[in-house]
Amino acid sequence: MSRPFSSNHSSGRGNFVRVNGKIRAREVRVIGIDGKQIGILPLGDALTLARQHGVDLVEVAPNADPPVCRLIDYGKYRYEQAKREKEARKHHHANKVKEIQLSAKIDPHDLGVKAMHAIDFLCDEMKVKVALRFRGREMAHTEFGFQVVQKFLEKIAPWGHPDFEPKLNGRNIVVMVSPWPRHKRAKHPREAEAEAAAGTRAEVGQADSGGKGGAPAEPEDGKRSDSSPGSAEPSSQAGQGFGNNPFNQLDLDRA
Template identity: 45%
Template sequence: MFRISSKDLLINEEIRDKEVRLVGTDGEQLGVVSIAAAQQMADEKSLDLVKIAPQAVPPVCKIMDYGKYKFEQAKREKEAKKNQKVIEIKEVRLSLNIDTNDFNTKVNRAIKFLEDGDKVKAALRFRGREMAHPELGTTIMQRFTDAVSEYGSVEKQPKMEGRSMVMFISAKPATNTKGGNKNA
């Protein structure tokens, strides 16, 4: 039998120590016993002997149903994974001569991304002679920041990266404004 991960605990015959501190099924301390006696106690109860604290002196072993333990652990990990939110970076591309309606569409997309809890990367690409006027790009980025300021805050200020000006906006923490003041 081989172990896939080093996180796995040693069980039954894999434990090579001469004596161990034994913990019973209900968490009661059974004292320091030889490995043979500990294995015999586990076999009598038709359970496994699991080494739970290998760094202790002597190592601590517990009598438990290892299959049930692994199942419960996998269930807890799956539940924890289900509850966490992965933050993605969504990109909104602007241009130096963007029209008002196009600008509003880009702002609305960015607001939707921020409401979903994602970060927004606003990128403004300079073409040809536009490179001579980075201050115009800064004003468009400032307009964009003001338009989405209610939903997000600037994480990284606008900065030139090659022919593009890039800015990152992160979502503000969700606040419940619908409920009103509960103390009133």
């Protein structure tokens, strides 16, 4: 069973654009290459004018009376349209808000992990709401919570800026962080690491091609370095729990 021919430009109904011979109107309002209106012309004259300039006749406003067509290279038109759609998606992401929850006793490693999540959101043009909740008697020492929030903001400062100073709202410290514009924002840490690794591999390749091979030299005295894993001394903080728990030194029952 035969099927009707489908145009290459009709991959999506919402993005369907009539070009040149696909235009069906008898008369069209023509916009020139310089963006100025030429006037209403018969379709045949408009197509002839497009061929003379070596461009396409693209229908940009099919619902107008008469339809509006533009003299432009169709590939350039598609590029401009895709660029506008990309900018629209950026503004759509900017309206999204992601929340990061902290605690006054958060471990430094966990703080770094949550900071990386916030950087991911900011690089995707999303806002980040930072919320730190006090539990139980922690409300007696809210200054520790403000210190944690400030440290978090310092970690993500190259990628976002707070809209206002952190403030206490009930049992929570809340602050909203907006992403910097793309030209002011630092590169994503993963991208920077990938570029650094690529540069290191290139330098190693040049050194291997220009230098002499051989095993690394042994120390002159024949002694090994004391930096072996077995020589490491036990940590003085072993058994003390999280290193970033300021409440360990406080008697909260007396507070």
